[in-house]
Amino acid sequence: MTETMGQIIKRLRKEHNLTQEELAEQLNISAAAVSKWENDTSMPDISQVVPLANLFGVPTDVLFGVHGTEHTEEISARLKEIYEIYDGCKNGEEGPTALIILDKYRDAIRTYPNNDTVLTEAMSFGTMIIRDNESDLKTVIGQKGIDDLANEVIRWAELVIKYSSSTGLVLLAKRKIIDIYIYRKNWDAAFALAETFPNTADNIRSFLMTDLKHAVGDTDGERMQLFGNIHTLSSKLGYRVSMLGNLYMNEGNLEDALYCYAFLRNMVEAMYGEEKYRPPFHDDYYPMYRFPAECLVKLGREEEALELLSEGVNFILAQAENYNKKRYLDVPLLRDYPFGFGHDGNAEYHDLKGRLVRFLECDTFKCLEEKPQYKALIRQAESIK
Numbered sequence: 585m586t587e588t589m590g591q592i593i594k595r596l597r598k599e600h601n602l603t604q605e606e607l608a609e610q611l612n613i614s615a616a617a618v619s620k621w622e623n624d625t626s627m628p629d630i631s632q633v634v635p636l637a638n639l640f641g642v643p644t645d646v647l648f649g650v651h652g653t654e655h656t657e658e659i660s661a662r663l664k665e666i667y668e669i670y671d672g673c674k675n676g677e678e679g680p681t682a683l684i685i686l687d688k689y690r691d692a693i694r695t696y697p698n699n700d701t702v703l704t705e706a707m708s709f710g711t712m713i714i715r716d717n718e719s720d721l722k723t724v725i726g727q728k729g730i731d732d733l734a735n736e737v738i739r740w741a742e743l744v745i746k747y748s749s750s751t752g753l754v755l756l757a758k759r760k761i762i763d764i765y766i767y768r769k770n771w772d773a774a775f776a777l778a779e780t781f782p783n784t785a786d787n788i789r790s791f792l793m794t795d796l797k798h799a800v801g802d803t804d805g806e807r808m809q810l811f812g813n814i815h816t817l818s819s820k821l822g823y824r825v826s827m828l829g830n831l832y833m834n835e836g837n838l839e840d841a842l843y844c845y846a847f848l849r850n851m852v853e854a855m856y857g858e859e860k861y862r863p864p865f866h867d868d869y870y871p872m873y874r875f876p877a878e879c880l881v882k883l884g885r886e887e888e889a890l891e892l893l894s895e896g897v898n899f900i901l902a903q904a905e906n907y908n909k910k911r912y913l914d915v916p917l918l919r920d921y922p923f924g925f926g927h928d929g930n931a932e933y934h935d936l937k938g939r940l941v942r943f944l945e946c947d948t949f950k951c952l953e954e955k956p957q958y959k960a961l962i963r964q965a966e967s968i969k
Contacts, residue, residue, distance in 0.1 A: 590624035592647055596640040597622075611635055638698040638747055659701060662692050666705075679720040682713045686733070693740070698747045703740050704756065710737035711760045714767055734764045755781060790816065811921035818855060822848055826871035838879040845876035859913050869899050869943070878948045889949075890957045896943060897961055904936045940965035 597607050597618075604622070608615040611632060620626040628636060628647075637647060666688050669681060689706035696702050710733055713721060721730055737760060744757035758777055765774035790812055797806035829844030849872050873896025880889035912920055944961055952958040 588624050589627055589647055590622045593618075593628075593636070594622040596642065596646075600640060607639070610639060634697050638743070641698055641747070659692070659696060659699060662688070663701070663705060679717060679724040682709075682717060682721065683724060685709060686713075698743065700744065700748050700750060700753050703744045704753055707737050707740040707744065707757060707760045710734075710740070711763045715763065718767075734767065737761075738764055808920065811918050814917050815921055818851070822851060822868060825851075826868055829871055829875065833875060833879055838883055842876055842879050845871055845879070848872055855917055856913065856915055859915050869896055869903075872896070873899060874943055874946075878946065881948050881951065886952060886955070890952065890955060890961075893944060893949075893961060894957065897940060897964065900936070900939055900943065937965060937968035940968060 597604070602610075604618040605615045608618045611618075613632070617626070621628055633647060640646075666685050669685055669688075686706075686709070689702070689709065692699075692702045693706060714730060714734055714737070718730065721733075725733070741757035741760045745754050748754055748757070758780065762774045762777050765771075765777070790809065794806060794809040794813060797803075797809050825844050825848050829841045829848070832838070832841035832844060848868070852872065873892050877889040877892040877896070880886070880892065941962075944958075944965055949958070
């Protein structure tokens with residue numbers, strides 16, 4: 585027999601161990617109103633549907649008896665569609681495509697208003713396009729549109745903070761809010777929110793699980809946890825080393841910058857061996873190859889710079905060739921740890937030709953334009969279809 589909305593509210597209230605008075609208090613309404621809902625003598629106002637769904641941890645359509653409470657497959661299908669739209673986006677289409685994707689996230693949030701995955705994906709995408717595609721977006725929606733989107737991202741993040749039971753997602757949501765504060769140069773608010781982060785929260789669950797697996801003698805489980813620990817720590821170390829190198833380079837401290845970039849390349853080679861073209865921080869080919877090549881040119885070491893640029897081109901080509909071909913790395917430090925390269929077997933490595941051309945062309949390399957090796961690299965990039 586189909587449940588009425590009142591019966592659904594009553595069932596969900598009891599599942600959450602709430603009295604009518606407690607539910608009413610959380611919704612800032614009277615207990616009598618809740619009683620009328622459950623007796624089907626009245627229905628919630630439309631403005632109360634989303635807060636009700638958020639409170640019970642269900643999509644809004646559950647309150648209307650349209651679906652059950654589990655929607656993993658439907659959510660995965662929606663997100664897969666979004667990933668495919670962005671994968672198919674070509675240069676110059678980033679702004680309009682981003683707006684299409686944002687509308688799809690908004691529609692998903694209306695259906696699943698408190699779902700951690702949907703909200704997290706939406707806020708992360710919104711933050712990314714504000715940070716990376718501001719000028720492109722501005723031509724489409726203007727500065728007011730970007731400001732409105734930033735406010736929307738903050739609202740999504742605040743929903744995660746309010747309703748998520750995952751400490752990791754709550755911290756990620758706070759980080760996205762900080763990213764918006766940084767974009768707005770609201771430094772005081774950014775520092776104040778950063779101060780709320782606990783010093784020991786980052787990855788503590790993963791390390792604790794490793795210790796527990798060891799304590800119970802679960803060697804296979806312990807091994808997988810250690811793979812995850814190493815993946816996380818190496819990614820963070822590589823990213824921070826590259827940031828330090830970039831700082832040195834911007835300050836004109838080129839030798840120290842080269843040391844950092846060489847450390848990054850050596851770490852990749854030491855950890856991944858023959859798999860070195862597929863490290864976890866696999867998009868960091870600029871600090872591994874492009875930036876140190878710029879430093880070498882500025883130091884007059886042009887032949888060394890050309891060798892690095894050639895390595896970098898091979899790195900990018902190997903990424904494209906390996907994209908989606910396998911999900912595991914056959915190296916002792918990460919064996920059997922799954923890596924996702926692409927969203928499905930039909931995805932393509934986005935804009936390979938553009939990546940190569942952008943990697944090779946910059947003002948610093950003007951002095952290399954007559955070098956045969958540099959010309960050959962440019963021809964190789966431009967020959968990509």
